[in-house]
Each structure stands twice: as C-alpha cells, then as structure tokens.
Amino acid sequence: MSISEINEWIGQTPVASEHGGLVDHMLGFVHWFMLVLGVGWSIYLCIAFYRFRQKKTPKADYQGFQGHATTHIEIGVVIVEAILLLGFAFPLWSRQADEYPTSPDTIRMRALGEKFLWNFQYPGDDRLISTWSSVNVSPTNTTGKDLHDPNGKDDFISLNTMKLPVGRPVIVDVASKDVIHNLAL
Structure with missing residues (x-):
C-alpha cells in the first residue's frame, strides 16, 4: 500500500x-x-x-x-x-x-481579523496596496491603512466577504486587531 x-x-x-x-x-x-x-x-x-x-x-x-x-x-x-x-x-x-508568486499579474491584498469578522483590503486600479499600521486602526479606518500613502487612495475594503479572481496568483497578508484568528480559504 x-x-x-x-x-x-x-x-x-x-x-x-x-x-x-x-x-x-x-x-x-x-x-x-x-x-x-x-x-x-x-x-x-x-x-x-x-x-x-x-x-x-x-x-x-x-x-x-x-x-x-x-x-x-x-x-x-x-x-x-x-x-x-x-x-x-x-x-x-x-x-x-x-516562496511568493512573482508573476506580474499577482494581486496582493490584506486580511485583518477582529472579533467575529474580517476586513479585506484590495488594491485599486494602480494594483498597489497602501501600507498599514495597527496604530492607525480606528472605527473609521478598519484596516489601519496609512491615509497619507498615495498607493491607498484607490484601495477598497469589504467586510467578511473575500472575492478572488480565478486563475491569478494572490498574496494575502493576514493580520489581527485583537486575538489570533483562522483564515481558511
């Protein structure tokens, strides 16, 4: 066997x-x-x-x-x-x-966990995601993105729903606001 x-x-x-x-x-x-x-x-x-x-x-x-x-x-x-x-x-x-995907069509996004929900930050048309810091997290800035970073001007955020393109490599940077969370894809 x-x-x-x-x-x-x-x-x-x-x-x-x-x-x-x-x-x-x-x-x-x-x-x-x-x-x-x-x-x-x-x-x-x-x-x-x-x-x-x-x-x-x-x-x-x-x-x-x-x-x-x-x-x-x-x-x-x-x-x-x-x-x-x-x-x-x-x-x-x-x-x-x-080992991270290195192809030019790779999408980099962020998943930030907190109690009972996930915040997903996607890059905009420029395909660049803003920098972030846990210090920046607030009720109005749920992902902690740097509001002065020009790469984040066109980023968009979704709550509890992650949508990924089929057939394209994706890098998901996972972080947490409070406790350890499990992100299962």
Whole structure:
C-alpha cells in the first residue's frame, strides 16, 4: 500500500494546490510512522500483560522490566519524531512561507481579523496596496491603512466577504486587531 493510497483511504481530499503533494506525502509518512508505532506499542503491551499476569507472579513486582529495551525504544521514538519535525515539517513550511508568486499579474491584498469578522483590503486600479499600521486602526479606518500613502487612495475594503479572481496568483497578508484568528480559504 502506498502513501497516496493511505491518504485516499483515510479520506484526504485530492491535491488542489501546487504544494499539496508535498504536504500529502509528509502526512502519509507520518501516518505510516504512527501505524508502526501503534503496532509496536500494542505488541509491547501484550508482552507486558503476559509477563506480569497475576497467575505467573502472585506477588506484586515492583521492579518491572530489568532491561534497557524500553528506554532504547523511547529514545528511538523521540529521534524519529525530531527527524519528522526538523527534517520534514520545518523545511516544508519554510519552503511554502518563503516562496511568493512573482508573476506580474499577482494581486496582493490584506486580511485583518477582529472579533467575529474580517476586513479585506484590495488594491485599486494602480494594483498597489497602501501600507498599514495597527496604530492607525480606528472605527473609521478598519484596516489601519496609512491615509497619507498615495498607493491607498484607490484601495477598497469589504467586510467578511473575500472575492478572488480565478486563475491569478494572490498574496494575502493576514493580520489581527485583537486575538489570533483562522483564515481558511
């Protein structure tokens, strides 16, 4: 059984983005690792149940296993999890976080979250978006844009509705007024 078959079997949606294949591959690897880990610990648990059953040892055994096998197994699990995090997850995230579309038709916009709503700021005809600062946020300036920036004169704002053009790359700068928010596209 391949990683993609497991991903399909557990109900992952088909890849719909450029980097989705890498993410799915990493998730598949993590699922294989969790399967091996679960089977391994289940076998260990069955051995422990058998070895320490009441019929064999009527008195309590306060020593447990005398060997170092469990320590070595735990160290191995920690090493594999560190490799997963440092070797796969961080590089995958940094590759995605550092690569922005560079084509000339890329649209850059801003999403500013606040309690129970989102403010979306789009560039106007000049295709440039104004600078912003959290200091500038007010009831009349919901996105905190710099009112003196000439790039922001033709920007427009929508509330809770994000509309994106089909087939064009978009960079969304996400910020928040108050707490951490989740922007799902």
